[in-house]
Amino acid sequence: MRQAFSSSARDGRKATQECPCGFFGDSTRECHCSPPQIQRYVSKISGPLIDRIDIHIEVPAVKYKELRGASAIEDSATVRERVLRARMRQSARFTGEKKIFANAQMPPKLIRKFCAISDEGEKMLENAITRMGLSARAHDRILKVARTIADLDESASLQTRHLGEAIQYRTLDRTYWA
């Protein structure tokens, strides 16, 4: 899977960067940019490029208090174990397929084979595609990401909740290319 999207590469600032001032969507500071300014800023990341990225989510700037707070997060060893198990599921899945080791590499034929969804899921996906105006490529990407979410969940079948999560990871489509 490709890396999560970060729009801060250009100027090195962290957190959400959806406008010139950098505070659009920030809960602690006010953004004074105009809608056209924001649109222009985001348009630099073109639709086709966004299409090629598996996951993009908006990450609000973390407040200092939250940064210091001891929240119950998983330690990285636990996460690592889960990721390794998901990778093992994937290599088992693609035994016999040449040069394919991971969900991200599935061609359309294998997507159809391994990413079967229920009628309910089908409806949800169709809805999302229409609402967000997604391309066929984005459609396939959602299914592949959903398959990986199911693998991390140690679920043999691709369930509607996995699909729903994958759809949520297309926030830039939803916000700017709907």
Ligand SMILES: [Zn+2]
């Ligand atoms: Zn701004």
